[in-house]
Amino acid sequence: MELDPRKLCRAFITTCKAMGVNKSRVVNALDILLEDETKPTPTVEGDLILGVVGHPYLLYDEFLNLNLLSKLSDMGVTYVTSADIDHTILDTYIKQDYDVYWLYEREMIGAANYFATNRKFNGIIYCVSFGCGPSSVVSEFMQRVIAKRIPLLMLVLDEHATEIGLLTRIEAFCDMLRWK
Numbered sequence: 001m002e003l004d005p006r007k008l009c010r011a012f013i014t015t016c017k018a019m020g021v022n023k024s025r026v027v028n029a030l031d032i033l034l035e036d037e038t039k040p041t042p043t044v045e046g047d048l049i050l051g052v053v054g055h056p057y058l059l060y061d062e063f064l065n066l067n068l069l070s071k072l073s074d075m076g077v078t079y080v081t082s083a084d085i086d087h088t089i090l091d092t093y094i095k096q097d098y099d100v101y102w103l104y105e106r107e108m109i110g111a112a113n114y115f116a117t118n119r120k121f122n123g124i125i126y127c128v129s130f131g132c133g134p135s136s137v138v139s140e141f142m143q144r145v146i147a148k149r150i151p152l153l154m155l156v157l158d159e160h161a162t163e164i165g166l167l168t169r170i171e172a173f174c175d176m177l178r179w180k
Contacts, residue, residue: 009088009091009092010091012026012030013026013027013030013092027092027093027117030092047076047077047078047178048076048077048078048122048123048174048177048178049077049078049079049080049120049121049122050072050077050078050079050080050121050122050123050124050125051079051080051081051082051111051112051114051115051121051123051124051125052068052069052072052079052080052081052125052127053081053082053108053111053112053115053124053125053126053127053142054081054082054108054126054127054128055104055127055129056083056104058127058128058129058157059081059082059083059127060083064129064157065127065157066157066161066162066163066166067163068125068127068155068157068166068170069081071166071167071170072125072170075170075171075174077174079125080115080121082107082108082111082112085110085111085114087107089110089114090106090107090110090111090114091110092110093109093110093111093113093114093117094106094107094109094110094113100134100137100138102134104134105134105135105137105138108126108138109138109141112124112126112141112142112146113146115150116146116149116150117149121150122150122151122177122180123150123151123152123153123173123177124142124146124151124152124153125152125153125155125170125173126138126139126142126146126152126153126154126155127155127157128154128155128156128157129156129157129158130158142154151176151177151180153169153170153173155169155170
């Protein structure tokens with residue numbers, strides 16, 4: 001009989017909350033417990049470790065993201081995308097107070113919380129293509145909540161974005177993190 005890891009995580013959190021244990025301590029314990037099986041593998045090894053958050057179509061389409069991931073690896077940056085994180089981990093980092101109904105936006109919020117909580121990450125790059133709709137909700141969350149906990153670079157990848165402009169922004173962000 002195989003157990004569902006999501007149900008186990010929820011049961012563990014519920015039990016610990018009933019015992020009066022702080023939820024952040026429970027989530028950290030779950031991270032350690034699940035680390036071997038569900039730890040996202042960095043795509044590229046480097047001196048900085050960044051979380052890259054965005055819709056999968058924006059993260060993996062090199063035309064749309066102006067070769068963002070290639071540029072990061074060329075700069076010697078280790079990155080983990082929001083799509084690389086196991087859903088059992090995402091579920092524990094999606095805060096109930098930020099009740100978002102859209103699936104990908106919920107996953108992006110969970111990933112951002114994971115990156116901001118995990119001390120291994122130096123910063124987050126948030127990729128967005130629209131300033132309206134569901135993306136505007138996540139953008140507000142990133143600016144108001146996540147940016148207070150970890151350095152954040154928000155990249156708007158639309159028809160006005162250029163490859164040189166993108167390169168300048170990520171180089172400046174990485175330089176700032178290295179000097180920190």
